Amino acid sequence: MSTATTARDQSSPVRGTGDAGVRSWKNPIILSVVALFALLVFALGAPGNDVTFRLSEDNDPIVLPSIVVSGPVIGWIAALAMLALAVLAILRTRSGQKTPTWVLAVFAVLFLVAFLTWVVGSARTPNVALYGLLAGSVTLAVPLIFGSLSGVLCERSGVVNIAIEGQLLFGAFAAAVAASLSGSAFVGLLAAAVAGVLVSLVLAVFSIRYVVNQVIVGVVLNVLVSGLTGFLFSAVLSEDSERWNSPPRLPVIEIPLLADIPVIGPILFQQTIVGYLMYVAVAVVYVALYHSRWGLRTRAVGEHPKAADTLGVNVNRMRFVNVLLAGVVAGIGGSFFTLVAVSGFGRDMTAGQGYIALAALIFGRWNPIGAFFAALLFGFATNLSNVLSLLGTPVPDQFLRMLPYVVTVFAVAGLVGRSRAPGASGIPYIKG
Amino acid sequence: MKLELIGITKRFGSLVANDSIDLVVEPGQVHSLLGENGAGKSTLMNVLYGLYDPTEGEIRVDDRPVTFKGPGDAMAAGIGMVHQHFMLVPVFTVAENVALGNEATKAGGMLNLQETRTRIRQISDQYGFDVDPDAVVEDLPVGVQQRVEIIKALVRDAEVLILDEPTAVLTPKETDELLGIMAQLKADGKSIVFISHKLREVKAVSDVITVVRRGKVVGTADPSAPTTELASLMVGRSVSLTLDKKPATPGEVTFRVRDLTVQAANGQRVVDGLSFDVAEGEILAVAGVQGNGQTELTEAIMGLQDHVTGSITLGGTELVGRSVKDIIRAGVGFVPEDRSVEGLVGTFSVAENLILNRYDDAPFAKGLSMSPAAIEKNADEKIAEYDVRTQSASAAAGTLSGGNQQKVVMAREFSRPLKLFIASQPTRGVDVGSIEFLHRRIVAERDGGTPVIIVSTELDEVLELADRIAVLYRGRLMGIVPGAVSRDVLGLMMAGMPADEALAQAHDVQGGNL
Secondary structure, three states, X not given: OOHHHHHHHHHHHHHHOOOOXXXXXXXXXXXXXXXXXXXHHHHXXXXXXXXXXXXXXXXXXXXXXXXXXXXXXXXXXXXXXXXXXXXXXXXXXXOOOOOOHHHHHHHHHHHHHHHHHHHHHOOOOOEEEHHHHHXXXXXXXXXXXXXXXXXXXXXXXXXXXXXXXXXXXXXXXXXXXXXXXXXXXXXXXXXXXXXXXXXXXXXXXXXXXXXXXXXXXXXXXXXXXXXXXXXXHHHHHOOOHXXXXXXXXXXXXXXXXXXXXXXHHHHHHEEEHHHHHHHHHHHXXXXXXXXXXXXXXXXXXXXXXXXXXXXXXXXXXXXXHHHHHHHHHHHHHHHHHHXXXXXXXXXXXXXXXXXXXXXXXXXXXXXXXXXXXXXXXXXXXXXXXXXXXXXXXXXXXXXXXXXXXXXXXHHHHHHOOOOOOOOOOXXXXXXX | OOEEEEEEEEEEOOEEEEXXXXXXXXXXXXXXXXXXXXXXXXXXXXHHOOOOOOOEEEEEEOOEEEOOOOHHHHHHOOEEEEOOOOOOOOOOEHHHHHHOOOOOEOHHHEEOHHHHHHHHHHHHHHHOOOOOOOOEHHHOOHHHHHHHHHHHHHHOOOOEEEEEOOOOOOOHHHHHHHHHHHHHHHHOOOEEEEEEOOHHHHHHHOOEEEEEEOXXXXXXXXXXXXXXXXXXXXXOOOOOOOOOOOOOOOOOEEEEEEEEXXXXXXXXXXXXXXXXXXXXXXXXXXXXXXXXXXXXXXXXXXXXXXXXXXXXXXXXXEOOOOOHHHHHHOOEEEEOOOHHHHHOOOOOEHHHHOOOOOOOOOOOEEOOEEOHHHHHHHHHHHHHHHOOOOOOOOOEHHHOOHHHHHHHHHHHHOOOOOOEEEEEOOOOOOOHHHHHHHHHHHHHHHHOOOOXXXXXXXXXXXXXXXXXXXXXXXXXXEEEEEOOOOHHHHHHHHOOOOHHHHHHHXXXXXXXHO
16 A cells, blocks of 8 residues: 555544543533423422322233332432533543433433423323333324435435425325325325326426426425315315215234233334334335345435446436335325324324434434434324323413424534534536 | 448537548557547547547447447447446445446346456456455445456457547556556557557557547557657647746745645545645646646645634734635635636626625725726727737637636736735646747746746646746645756655655666666
């Protein structure tokens, strides 16, 4: 090897260690503020009573004892531990080091535990079903996960997909109508996939073939789908909802024995086909993206399309196919709204979930597994706000309903470090 | 494999990039394509590689006519290309980059990277490349990235390799290694098309030289032809390759840099503890391979970088921490390295670009209004003085050729009295004729008593202009040597050797030869 490279190799470790770096006080400041907040609210303002977290129902095949904790004890322990972590972060930043990821992770878990204990303890009934909280989170995360996967497929190939919202909504609409007319929820599922592809087709033709700004096409598509389904809803569906808008729901398929496992049984093994498809889709997209020829080419056209082109890969065809696939995924996700969650379509019923899915995609760093967990977090936040408003907490309902969006803002604002988008995402490829 | 291009013409609208070019590459030959920037070399190679369709003409492989619909066809025919700007996906590993488009797969389209790794190791061992298949490309030095490009071509069984300006990004040492690799490939019976405008390298490796000017083949030359002959063939008139300049008469030291450190956003020290002085009436050239902190150094002086520590003083005034506007007002003239992005506003007229640094001063502005007459008068004067070839003063600056754009930038920066002049890559992508002019203008500024800093990655330019040479390597100063130092010393320093060691080693080598 050349002198140049050996000299570089020798010098790089020297530069790497003990370097003051560009100090960022972002993490220590945020941690300190949150820890002080925890001290004031969760510790000093802790409810005096015990808090019960139920792990199973009495009539479940396997009954687990409930976890009963004391509000003030948990509040104080968590708040003090959080303060300690904040101090650690300050000390490390002062000596020019980065805040380790585990500090952030432990801090987040402590905050969550303290918050749950405090908020449930302050409620009229300080008793919550933890398994229900988790299972509900997964259920609410299903459309988000499908939406994020749709985003992964598009953005990894270099096309920004703002139209996830539109794909979900059109999928929901098509599923409701097709299932109502045919009387079969499975026909609805198929129709949802087709509807997603239709939205994708418009996105693909305009953004790839006609090189229109991808963000604009996406936003326009969302408005278009919202207007179209809204019009059809009032003009057709509401006129005769028995005929047009009363789809059968997808049956819940319980996997014998496995579904009886406490806590995780209901989460993993008591789902509709859409729920199981979600797990399959995450796994398939992940494996295909990183370990198949299709995945290698997809990532290449999303990072450096010209390089792919000079190696004989048809960039725009790859992108076209990926955008259409994304439509299938998001369409199926849309069917969740009308075939699983409720029976029937409602105007704008996706309510911005497509945008949350987009946030999950970014938070998950354009990785299917990452997007999956990010979507779960948002699902958890949504479900928590639902459960808490039922329990009757002192926090006003309006604030609770902001929870998922607050989590989204913090997550995307880079609390967990900078994420790196695919190099060519949003940039159309023009040959020559 | 014998490769023939017969009467290749490529037009882009009314622009003729290639005008019926004939070229024959015999097997086992290094065929150099010599020409200035914009002569049409790269266009021709893109035609050959299937990226452009030729407007007219024919490509023959082993006497059979072929048509390439895309790079895939060209590769299948045994043509491989190493692009000037590497076609590597930065976040991929070497193996992934090599596999792309030519993937070895298992059942169900799953990648078999193991097979690709084995192939890479084979080729790497055969040619002594020392490339790790699992390294991520963006972490590799440029020289190694280039070898990855060569491996990509060899894995696809290329018989003809096109190397497009391969030495532009390399240290002199890496360049020597590349020339060695080319000799090895040639010995294995591969043909090489070597594209360059560097006469020395072309003479060193070629079997045949074809000279291209303004899209036409203007002649072939023997590698033993004298350099001046090749240069005049390339430019189309006799050129003086050496600049007449008087020895510098350095005056008072007015510009001082002390312990200057610039950190990138990720905390890396891209400029690391630099200290140096520049005196009035001297040119300090900053040499080094691209990306070793030169850009950040000039931008730190101009106030364009965050996270700067240390001190920069001009005539006793501290510049660190002041705004760009203050620094310009303090009398610093700056020619940035990328004129089309940073030096000019392409959609603005030449006249407007000429006053970008003085737009709010008299006589160009009064209160809130601009005064078009003054702006136009200024433009007419500068266009005449600098011989800017433009249709009019109101033509968009982006439509000018590289050399003329650079004249506009220089004219603007020299249009006010300077206390310091900094030029980054002042002649990159500029035709030879304009280079002479720009160099003379820079030397004139020096002779007028201005301290001058030139940043250049071209050794020829550094040696021609410099009174003293500072070499940067990974953000650190390897030392400052006199302008008349040998190329060998500079080469060693650019690869990370401190000045005293480099001087001693170069001295030893010379002693040994004698």
